[in-house]
Amino acid sequence: MPLAAGQARQLLKALADPIRIQVVEALGGGERCVCELTAELGLAQSKLSFHLKVMKEAGLIEAREEGRWTYYHLQPELLGQLGAWLASLACQASRIPALTCGSS
Amino acid sequence: MPLAAGQARQLLKALADPIRIQVVEALGGGERCVCELTAELGLAQSKLSFHLKVMKEAGLIEAREEGRWTYYHLQPELLGQLGAWLASLACQASRIPALTCGSS
């Protein structure tokens, strides 16, 4: 059982936003501090901070404080579990063997 | 390249709702008509209709009309692609080999 529906919902909501997708993709390249993210994505500090909070509360990302900087990184387990949850739904709806239905 | 970020966003938004997750799970068990879904989920007809529309516009589900009934079913390809997109993000963030990173 990969993930409860309630937690899946919170993760999906935390991902279902263009800015937050950009953040996830940026963090896919490795840990970033907030100042790097504001520069890379061209966002106001407080706006980014809001979105980081939503993502952190969903468990999608984690913060690491170092001096006066805060570094964020993806929390890959939950992302993977969400992917598996979706893949298993897709598999229920069609028996395409390439999709690793509910196994592992 | 599993899925564009923009389409992923629309799919995620279409999934990020408790009612719509219930619908997806119900449709995971196979095609259902609207009247069955209203009964199973205990929803007002117009409320369900609204959510079905959101999901259909995202490409998550498809409708099939038959007489005076409309049957809905999952569109497994997009679900699978979304799962793959998430899994590849998870893989970027950690080299857990069990997650089929970007392959196939």
Add this chain to the structure above:
DNA sequence: CTTTCTAATCAATTAACTTTGATCTGTTTG
């Protein structure tokens, strides 16, 4: 052809989420 049934749509309300600018806290530097 009128009634009934399924389901979509619409307008109005309500609720949820985002953005913005300001302020506040903690950290480093001079």
Add this chain to the structure above:
DNA sequence: CAAACAGATCAAAGTTAATTGATTAGAAAG
């Protein structure tokens, strides 16, 4: 310790999404 910096937080405003009840359209049955 004062100034500068990184970030979080907050309240107000703006925007988007969801709920509700009523209406509408098409299909089947009487």
